[in-house]
Amino acid sequence: MMSFAEDADPRYSEKSPETTVSTEIDKGKKRPRVAFTGEEWGFGYQATRVFLNRARDRKTVPDGGLSSLGARIEREFDAATKNSRFDYNHSVTQPLRTKEQSLMAVKQETADFAVVPFYHPYTGYDFETLRSMAGLFTVLGVEQIEATDNLCLAVHESQLYDLIQSSHPGTGFSALQRRFRKSWGLIDSESGNAPSGQYDLEMPRAGLPIDMSDQKLIRDRIDVVFAGPEAQNRCKSKLDGLRAIGVEVRETAKLVEPHRELAKLARATVNTNRQTNTMFDPVSGETRFYSTLGAETQGTSLFAMVLPYEVAMRSSDYVIIDDNIDDAPPTKTRFMVVENNPDPTLFEDKYRTTDAKTAFWVKRLQNVAHPQLDFPAGLMRFLGYGAGSVAIALTALGAFGIYNSLPLPMSNVETLPWLSQLTASSALAIGAAIGLLAWVLLSVQSRGRNGVRMLLRFRRDGGAASLGDVENFLRNYGVRHSVVRMGEDSEDDRPAPVVLDVEFDPDDFSYGPFAMITRRLRGSVVNGALKKVFQRWKNRGVTVLAAMPYETAQLPRHRPRRWWNEAVGSWAADFTETMFIRLSRILFFYVIPAAAIVFLMIRLLNG
Numbered sequence: 001m002m003s004f005a006e007d008a009d010p011r012y013s014e015k016s017p018e019t020t021v022s023t024e025i026d027k028g029k030k031r032p033r034v035a036f037t038g039e040e041w042g043f044g045y046q047a048t049r050v051f052l053n054r055a056r057d058r059k060t061v062p063d064g065g066l067s068s069l070g071a072r073i074e075r076e077f078d079a080a081t082k083n084s085r086f087d088y089n090h091s092v093t094q095p096l097r098t099k100e101q102s103l104m105a106v107k108q109e110t111a112d113f114a115v116v117p118f119y120h121p122y123t124g125y126d127f128e129t130l131r132s133m134a135g136l137f138t139v140l141g142v143e144q145i146e147a148t149d150n151l152c153l154a155v156h157e158s159q160l161y162d163l164i165q166s167s168h169p170g171t172g173f174s175a176l177q178r179r180f181r182k183s184w185g186l187i188d189s190e191s192g193n194a195p196s197g198q199y200d201l202e203m204p205r206a207g208l209p210i211d212m213s214d215q216k217l218i219r220d221r222i223d224v225v226f227a228g229p230e231a232q233n234r235c236k237s238k239l240d241g242l243r244a245i246g247v248e249v250r251e252t253a254k255l256v257e258p259h260r261e262l263a264k265l266a267r268a269t270v271n272t273n274r275q276t277n278t279m280f281d282p283v284s285g286e287t288r289f290y291s292t293l294g295a296e297t298q299g300t301s302l303f304a305m306v307l308p309y310e311v312a313m314r315s316s317d318y319v320i321i322d323d324n325i326d327d328a329p330p331t332k333t334r335f336m337v338v339e340n341n342p343d344p345t346l347f348e349d350k351y352r353t354t355d356a357k358t359a360f361w362v363k364r365l366q367n368v369a370h371p372q373l374d375f376p377a378g379l380m381r382f383l384g385y386g387a388g389s390v391a392i393a394l395t396a397l398g399a400f401g402i403y404n405s406l407p408l409p410m411s412n413v414e415t416l417p418w419l420s421q422l423t424a425s426s427a428l429a430i431g432a433a434i435g436l437l438a439w440v441l442l443s444v445q446s447r448g449r450n451g452v453r454m455l456l457r458f459r460r461d462g463g464a465a466s467l468g469d470v471e472n473f474l475r476n477y478g479v480r481h482s483v484v485r486m487g488e489d490s491e492d493d494r495p496a497p498v499v500l501d502v503e504f505d506p507d508d509f510s511y512g513p514f515a516m517i518t519r520r521l522r523g524s525v526v527n528g529a530l531k532k533v534f535q536r537w538k539n540r541g542v543t544v545l546a547a548m549p550y551e552t553a554q555l556p557r558h559r560p561r562r563w564w565n566e567a568v569g570s571w572a573a574d575f576t577e578t579m580f581i582r583l584s585r586i587l588f589f590y591v592i593p594a595a596a597i598v599f600l601m602i603r604l605l606n607g
Contacts (some may be wrong), residue, residue: 013071035094035102035111047147047335048093048115055088062142064341064547065367086112099129105138106338112125114338115145121331122230125484130139130499133545134457134486140341141546144453148330151231153322154312155304156266157509160319163302165293176210215321223301223529224248228258231306237327251297262305263317269300336546343544358530365526368549369448369509380512387434394431398424440513445524448506451553455545456533460495464541466500477525478560479508480553499545503555
């Protein structure tokens, strides 16, 4: 159940007023404050609801792998990654108007998390979100959420009641007035409203109850339909059908809360001749309402609007007359959960080298991927420890033998009779070889349980690593990635930065003896990619915007390039094409004309 309804009506509280349940708040935990973009019951709320449901199940929120490293950061951000300190069963949601407001709420510590959209299936990446995150120093995306919506056709109830009450008695519209309505009372056994009831699908909705035949009756009476730009694309066939039967379809601007605009238009057309009388009995506490309307000709246009289903269904002012007006199944919009989570490598001196910063972020991403130590990896590490012990023993033995076989020994310890200089040298060589094998076995890295999606901001003014080198590396190993420019840079002083969206699969974190031969010799694919990314990190030209776990990949997969297959094939194709062009040119322009001239000369000389 949603916290909005708890404050609005006690019937929709998760617990009845008579019972008292011990919560995590009683144990010292805080209520998380979640800011999101959009209207109260709109699309942003769906993503927030999914986020809170996940957090309730896990009792925490991912933190980009920072807390498991034990890293110490500045005092004001020290508690930013301790996400298990919140009681997610009793959250505080904050609907805001823009993405910038949601992110600034986290920055100013008036909210603990912000849920903002970063990818839309129709418009692509959300540039406002990416630019806002790039301009803030301490925020980091830690989790991605997918939410879907479907559009419906709804009419405002005030207009509909004018139409119903002014209709001729006995008609279908007049019969709608006699339908049973749910009560707003605290307890009403006849309507089914009870304090402990579940109203997830209905919420505070005591409006006019209608069935499918009533919906068709109202649809046939519609005169004007308002639809935004997205609704015009997603509902084109049904809107064209309404135009074909004479309904006027008007396109509106893209609004955050379109239902409020239609409410203003509908209230402006309401009949002002209505008289409403209220009678209150102080003895019984009973209140009665009487409404009187002087009927006029039904000449007022009935307005309808294409709205998100969540908005229309939970609004007591709207009546849905077509619950699904989409032409196709709804597509998913991806949201990002953002929190205060600064990058210590930007201000701590111990990460001043490329290798140190790469190792830091590789470990963070491994924590996000939750690597699982399977049996092969555990066996290799066990053998690595054993081989390391043997290598240390052989190296010590060989060093002792060589030390005592010198011409001027500095020790009085008697040399073992079987430990000659040759035997000691062999022990050193074998110890070094076994030590190398132990290092390979101990460098084994397990694959992750889930993948990691990483958003990296690159400056294009020479202060960051070459994006082409990074992309070439990712293509070689088949890593999913996408590049998006963050702004328009035509006629500007410098090129706009770009965002590299990378999805590392669980196998990209694995490394071992077999991976050295089959995939990459020097470290895992994640390690190699980040080393390419942070090559010129001292200029802070590359910043990490998000490090989020994922279960299902969204970006298209690239075909990996292998030196023993694609490289040889590409070289053979290029060599064949080049030789064909060169040989054909020599043949047609030199060999054939020369042969023709020689043939003619021989014929002329022989008469």
